[in-house]
Amino acid sequence: MQKVIRHDKWIFPAILTLVLVTVPLWGSDYIVFFCLLFCVYLAMSQMWNLLTGFSGLFSLGQPAFIGISGYTVAVATHYFQLSVWTGLLLGALLSVLFALFMSLFIFRVTGIYYGIITLIFPESLLLLMSNWEYVKYAQGMFIKPQHPISITVIYYVALAIGICSVALVYFILRSNLGLGLMAMRDNEEVANTMGVETFRLKVYCFLLSALITGLAGGIFYIFLVFIQPHEAFSIGWSVKFIFIVIIGGIGTVAGPIVGTFIYVFLSQWLAAYFSVSMIILGAIAIAVILLAPKGIMGTVEEKLGIRILSPQRE
Secondary structure (H helix, E strand, C coil): CCCCECCCCCCCHHHHHHHHHHHHHHHHHHHHHHHHHHHHHHHHHHHHHHHHCCCCCCCCCCHHHHHHHHHEEEEECCCCCCCCHHHHHHHHHHHHHHHHHHHHHCCCCCCCCHHHHHHHHHHHHHHHCCCHHHHHHHHHHEEECCCCCCHHHHHHHHHHHHHHHHHHHHHHHCCHHHHHHHHHHHCHHHHHHCCHHHHHHHHHHHHHHHHHHHHHHCCCCCHCCCCCCHHHHCCHHHHHHHHHHHHHHHCCHHHHHHHHHHHHHHHHHHHHHHHHHHHHHHHHHHHHHHHHHHHHHHHHHHCCEEECCCCCCC
């Protein structure tokens, strides 16, 4: 008997969006902070999932865009007295330009070599910023807004970025571009023979991920007010994305939403146990991989037939 598929696409996203929009009205400062982290990590993990889960591009280069955007905001406010919002837009633009530069090299290889080459760029930027006097070496820089910015304003900007990231991935996957990306992920050679311009799709996807990741990274450091190279360009960012997407459900739109909430909750809860926090997170990731190889949402979709934000065409 064919399984009955339920398409509950909008109930969960609508409730979640309503809660997030109204958080500053009823939540404490800590809850607003928690939701701000959720929105930032959601946007970043959605872009990593778009690259890896839907396009087959295992990228470790996302920290480059986070660091570039954060440092752009810091330099713009520190040296040029520009507003943080101008710096945020400039940071996103520079992230896209740097992604275009990376594209000259990374798409010449495939498989594990692609991931290794993408890792070289954030690591090189880490060394550059750590030894550059203009950005205060490894000691870092403060972001100096011209006027005080409330956490509520920063939160709503982060929320807009998070919502846009989910909507963007959803509508891309519903388009011909999304069909091409998934065909490329499943078998690039066959996709090429079928007329899919895989190189062009790779570049489009990579530039888009750089744009959203840069915006999310910039608003994150606007909130923190301080940036250091060993944090901004750390491979730890990629580890977070992998954890979030794997436990949530790689190759699903709702997976990073669930994975992000779990990660932010666990990271806050385990803050008091920093020395063993990574071991605990690793054990959780292994348990999820063994018990639910497709992640939480992937397993829910498979076992229960529930489709939340499913891009599947009727």
